[in-house]
Amino acid sequence: MITFSQPYFLLIGILALPALYLAITREPNFKKITAFTKALTVLLIAFALASPSLTVSEERNSKDRLVILEDNSRSTEIMHNPNLEFEDIEVERRSIASGNISDLSSGILQNIDNDKTYLLISDLQSSIPLNKVSSRVNQRNSTVNILKPEFDPESAVKIEGPETTYTGAGSTFNVKVSSTEEKIPEPQVKLNDEMVELQKTGIKGEWRFTETFDQEGYKTIEASISSRDKFRDNNNYYKTIKVAEKPEILVLGDKGRISQEFSDFYSFEQRDQLPDDLSPYYAVIAKKNFNEADLASYTAKGNGLIYTGELEEENSVLPIRKSEYEDQGIKMMLLIDASQGSGGECIEGAESFCFERKDEGGALERTQKISYLLLDSNTLPAGSKVGALYYNNEPHLISKPKPLGENKHREKLQGGITNIPTGGNNLHYRAIKAGQEVMDGEGNLMLISDGKVTALGDFYNDTRNSRELAEQSEQKIISVMVGQNPSEFMTEISSLSGGYSISDVKSQEIQFQGGDSSSRAVSLIKNDNNHFITREVKVDGSTSGFYGAEPKPGARQLVSGTNSEPFLTTWRYGIGRVAAFSGGEKDLGATMYRNSELVSRTLSWTVGEPQRKENRTITIEGGQIGEKVRVTANYPVEGLNRQGENLYTGELETENTGFHSFNDAVYSYNYNDEVEEIGYSENKNLAQETGGKVFTLDQKDEIKESVKQFNSTEVEKQKDVSVFFLAAALLVFLSEIGYRKRRGKK
The missing domain is CATH 2.60.40.10 (Immunoglobulins)
Structure with a gap:
């Protein structure tokens, strides 16, 4: 775009109008041409005097830059200073944590820009888990590398x-x-x-x-x-x-094994009918139906309820209701890993980046067998629509989903699976994408693989791309993990999609809705790892006899069968806590045999604070340096403030670590938990999942090449073009002189 800084000079162009008039009206060509050249010369000089300029864009390149994310929290004071300085690279340092605050998750995300590469220097000891950081970094198309530090003795x-x-x-x-x-x-x-x-x-x-x-x-x-x-x-x-003293628990129904198993921690009383006065009991275990009016008020006031009976009618206190699910066939796509993996001598590419190997290896034999057996008539009914593809570095369609009972589709699909050729490395994200396109928003994807991500996968950002596809997936991904050491990648992908993962040993226990699985034993899987009951608890074994329940809105499904039917569901009723088991026997005998901690945690959660029914209780939370100690009592205590009926709270200022007392209650005071976990937390996922690497202090050259950023900035500038108009005017003037001489005119 041309602009003029002195546009009033354009008025000189008016002087060219008479010459233009003569050029048009005169008869001889000579006079026409000379009149036109004079007019054009005047116009060009007028444009030049108006100071024309042209707006142009250009890229200005700066020197390479290294952006370092530094963890300056207290626990890193024992880290050796890496002293990363480069003569030809500009180093920018950004602090992501300091003092006794180690929220690395927020610190990293607040300092990540789009399309950039970073070097993280930290012990990776974070007060907030880093498991969601990589997906946020990937959304910004950035990469985080990690420098593994060295430490002083601590x-x-x-x-x-x-x-x-x-x-x-x-x-x-x-x-x-x-x-x-x-x-x-x-x-x-x-x-x-x-x-x-x-x-x-x-x-x-x-x-x-x-x-x-x-x-x-x-x-x-x-x-x-x-x-x-x-x-x-x-x-x-x-x-x-x-x-x-042991909290009292009322058992409605047979006392059974649950009372014997936990008698060291609770005092159980068995009744066939609910008594009029429930106030002595911290929780009720109901093994049969009850009138909701009898327990609604009791539960809402802060007491607990565990229900193990069958659902016969709607009950507002319980977190589950009868399922309205209609018996239908499923729709599913099998994604079968057919790569060669790491077996044999590399015959195409380098050993660290191999495209083809001489001998067969990998997981194909096992994935074929699992896929074949999953198509068995006892697992998938004839109405199930099932398709399959196999993949290495590209997906290959065997068949789109069709009813298994139609035109011998089950047998044709099994035949196609047994004839899968082996070859190449795997790219999981391409298989997931292809499966999603075939399914078109309906059904499940079953990923059958060992989950290994190869060098080729790293090159194509396989982990990052698979995560993004799983997070956006309309289908649940069920991961069948093959081999003795399957990658955690499989569990993560299925979890992000709302699905689950299962070992290949248990793959034949998988049941699907629509297959009349209520009477068959199916494996139990954990659906929620953030609840008190299931956090860090291993769920194992199988169960049968599901009651055909589904969670109510607002409830949390903690454990289910691999048939997707709920097994353990919880919610808060008023300020009370309710847990419902909807499978297996009413006494939970088999569940306690395989999952004793699951039942123990459920009891503990529903009972709640063990001293809450005492006449005079005071609770003091243990504290740490830099924080005040919180105190709660159910009676008036000097120094505490009344917050409500039977609720008094306050804070204590404590200076020294050790044991202290307040109003006959003893509490502990410790060092700040910032220096509780010492040293480097082996968390390579953040680097791997964002396409980065983990470096050591002796890899300074590798850091320089991998992490530096070449910066370019697009700027707009005004370029003066008046000289071009003057040159054009001079050229026209000289052309006129030459023309006159040639015609013999002065």
Whole structure:
């Protein structure tokens, strides 16, 4: 676009109008031509005097730049300074954490721009999990590399165990030592000032002891290590335990095994009918139907309920209802990994980046067998619409989904699976994308693979692309993990899509809605890992006899069968807690045999605070340096503020670590948990899933080449073009002179 800084000079162009008139009206060609050239010369000079300029865009390149995300939290004070300085690279440092705050997740995301590469220097000890960071980084099309640091000698000790226990109950406590040293110091533990004998757990840096208390009251445990290091306050840890009477639980129905299994922790009373007064009971285990009016008020006031009976009618207290699901065939696409994996000598490409190998390897034989058996008539009914594709670095369609009973489609599909050729590396994301396109928004995708991501996969960002497809998938992805050491990649992909993963050993237990699976034993799987009941709890085994239930809106389905029917569902009713088991036997005998901790956690969650029914209770949460200690009581206490009926709260300021007391209640005060986990947290997923690498301090040249960024900026500038108009005017003027001389005119 041309602009003029002195446009008033364009008025000179008016002087050219008479010449133009003569050029048009005169008869001789000579006079016409000379009049035209004079007019054009005047116009060009007028344009030049108006200072014309042209707006143009150009890229200005700056020097290479390295952006470092630095973790400056307290736990990193023992890290060696990497001293990353380069003569020809500009280094920009951004702090993502400091002091006693280690929210690396927020710190990283706040400093990530679009289409950039970063180097993260951190011990990766984060107060907030980093598992969602990679997907956010991928959305911005950026890459995070990690520098694995070296550390000074440092150790920290911690005690894990219950805050409250009951007389006669055995309580187990774990003592953990986190250390950067090769030889981890062994802790010493005192219980009420008396030494305790520890047992090794078989896990590096962990010891354990079990204690049974006969008397009520507060008990103290102190753990210490001998270590000459920077942080002295984390060499001691203090823990208090309150020993109380066992909470009473009412069992509606047969007392059964559940009462025997947990009698050390709870006092069970069996009734065939609900009593008029339920106030002594912390929770009710109902093994048969009950009138919702009898338990609605009791539960809403903060008590617990566990229901294991069958659903006969609608009950507003329970988190489940009868399913309205109609028996229909499923729609599913099998995605079968047919790559050669790592087997044999590389015959095309380098060993670290191989495209083809001489001998067959990988997981094909196992994936073929699983796929073939899944098509068995006992697993998938004739009305099920099933298709399949196999994949290596490209997907290859065997068949689109069709009813298995139509034109012998089941047999044709099995035949196609047995004839899958082997070859190449795998690219999982291409198979997932192809499966989604074939399914067109309906059904399930079953990914059958060992989940290994090869060098070719890294080159094509296989992990990142698969994650993005799974997060946006309209279909649930069921991952069947093949082999002895399948990649966690499979579990992650299925979880992101709302599906689940299962080992190949259990793959034949998979059942699908529409296959009349209610009476067959199916495997149990965990659906929610963030609830108190299921957090870090392993769910194993199988069950049968599902009651045809579905979760109500607002409920949380924690465990289900591989047939997608709920097995354990919870919700809050008022301020009470309700859990419903909708499969297996009413006494949960088989469930306790395989999943005792699942039932134990369910009891603990529904019972809630064990002292809440006492007339005078005071609860003090253990504190740490830099924080105040919170106190709650159900009666008036000096220094506490009334918040409501039977609720008084306040905060205590404590300076020194150790044991302290307030109003006869004992509490512990420890070092800040910022220096609880010491050293480097082996978390390579963040780098791998964003297309980055993990470097060590001796890889300075590799860091330089992989992480530097070449910056270019597009800028707009005004370019003066008046000289071109003057040159054009001069050219026209000289042309006129030449023309006159040629015609013999002056």
